[in-house]
Amino acid sequence: MRLSRFFLPVLREDPREAEIVSHRLMLRAGMIRQETAGVFSWLPLGHRVLTKIMDIVREEQAAAGALEMLMPTIQPAELWRRSGRYDDYGKEMLRITDRRDNELLYGPTNEEMITAIIANDVQSYRDLPLNLFHIQWKFRDEIRPRFGVMRGREFLMKDGYSFDVSEEAGRAAYNRMFVAYLRTFAAMGLKAIPMRAETGPIGGNLSHEFLILADTGESAVYFDRAFLDKDAAALQVDYDDDEAVAAIVADYTAPYAATDDIHDPARFEKEVPQERRVEGRGIEVGHIFFFGDKYSKPMNCTVLGPDGREVTVQSGSYGIGVSRLAAAIIEASHDDAGIVWPQPVAPFDLGLINLRQGDAATDAACETLYEALRNAGLEVLYDDRADRAGEKFARMELIGLPWQVIVGPRGLKDGKAEVKNRASGATQEVSLNAVVARMLDACTEPPGRG
Numbered sequence: 001m002r003l004s005r006f007f008l009p010v011l012r013e014d015p016r017e018a019e020i021v022s023h024r025l026m027l028r029a030g031m032i033r034q035e036t037a038g039v040f041s042w043l044p045l046g047h048r049v050l051t052k053i054m055d056i057v058r059e060e061q062a063a064a065g066a067l068e069m070l071m072p073t074i075q076p077a078e079l080w081r082r083s084g085r086y087d088d089y090g091k092e093m094l095r096i097t098d099r100r101d102n103e104l105l106y107g108p109t110n111e112e113m114i115t116a117i118i119a120n121d122v123q124s125y126r127d128l129p130l131n132l133f134h135i136q137w138k139f140r141d142e143i144r145p146r147f148g149v150m151r152g153r154e155f156l157m158k159d160g161y162s163f164d165v166s167e168e169a170g171r172a173a174y175n176r177m178f179v180a181y182l183r184t185f186a187a188m189g190l191k192a193i194p195m196r197a198e199t200g201p202i203g204g205n206l207s208h209e210f211l212i213l214a215d216t217g218e219s220a221v222y223f224d225r226a227f228l229d230k231d232a233a234a235l236q237v238d239y240d241d242d243e244a245v246a247a248i249v250a251d252y253t254a255p256y257a258a259t260d261d262i263h264d265p266a267r268f269e270k271e272v273p274q275e276r277r278v279e280g281r282g283i284e285v286g287h288i289f290f291f292g293d294k295y296s297k298p299m300n301c302t303v304l305g306p307d308g309r310e311v312t313v314q315s316g317s318y319g320i321g322v323s324r325l326a327a328a329i330i331e332a333s334h335d336d337a338g339i340v341w342p343q344p345v346a347p348f349d350l351g352l353i354n355l356r357q358g359d360a361a362t363d364a365a366c367e368t369l370y371e372a373l374r375n376a377g378l379e380v381l382y383d384d385r386a387d388r389a390g391e392k393f394a395r396m397e398l399i400g401l402p403w404q405v406i407v408g409p410r411g412l413k414d415g416k417a418e419v420k421n422r423a424s425g426a427t428q429e430v431s432l433n434a435v436v437a438r439m440l441d442a443c444t445e446p447p448g449r450g
């Protein structure tokens, strides 16, 4: 992509409304714009990041056996009356009336809708297990939307739902999602810690939140340092092997970890030696629930079991804050100059900077490199604008692409370009004809996936 053809409205000044670094950087880097409180447009750079996050989510959901579908944002109130949640949800639910006076709502989550689909279309235990997910916008009329997309009112969520014939099978489904979440966040370059959690309006009595550490996180967290030594990116898993999956869950739930809602200081002190106790703040990027028949019972979601008797289906639900993740990753990965994208979620692999746009030799070298890099399958943002070098550097640092290839008349005299790593700041002179191989190597290094 040529920057001259791209839409990247960067801001020089820090926007006053932004209280935390990710919100500030997302506005400054031209990723998002606010439309009304807690509702945002995603501009092309931000949209590319969202897409990368969704790609990673989809890949691991598929590996764990979940099927993608798409349910609407608008739901009939009647569905929620059947589960009993229509009144319970209170003011957080955005209620709408259409021209025929039908009561509708903008979905804050989809347990009811998916349970109704399964109740209608699945008759036999032979058709289970099923695990279905979608990635769809949600609306929750939060009292205090803040921190940009971190706590929005409209936000993008991956929500998945499992359906099984027995509690044991349902727990195995829960475990598969637990492990899928560990691997998903690790693939984004994040260290997410699973913590026992309250179930809130979703319900049930088994639930884990996945939190990443950040000073600006909304939850206080207490955990055993042992988590920091675990490497979920290296986890190998056979999702068909329930016992092996359960063993991973057991390993990740043994050390103490809790958010402030359920933190037990006495247990923390008893179970974790002082030098291993960590107290900090975290951002909730995922939340999984097992709630058995909480929805299937009132909604008559049953199947015929092997003995011909009706069995009420056992369910769980599994959420990932897709739009929140874009901000959470920035909270975890930035410096004074701007964003530092982990390669797997970066909007482009690299930025190609032409230091002397209009100079025939520099333009020609850049054009050749641009084409060769793209032909090699790399995603390149080519800064072909006529701005000053300082402005180009600052902009490229701000938007945080993992690599920069810098081409100017001085280096060209020796047939060289400069390659810079955004995270470390390390630079290296590389012969023009070696740049593609160097970048291919750098950008396709295994991002830590098993």
Ligand code: 5CA
Residues within 6 Å of the ligand: 108, 109, 110, 111, 140, 142, 149, 150, 151, 152, 153, 155, 157, 158, 159, 160, 202, 284, 285, 286, 287, 288, 289, 317, 318, 319, 320, 321, 322, 323, 324
């Ligand atoms: N139905 C369940 C699981 S599918 C559910 O809705 N869970 S949730 O309420 O915990 O939300 C799932 C994830 O969405 C959260 O872990 C969080 O990462 C994200 N999320 C929740 N509320 C917001 C919000 N207001 N803004 C941005 N992301 C949010």
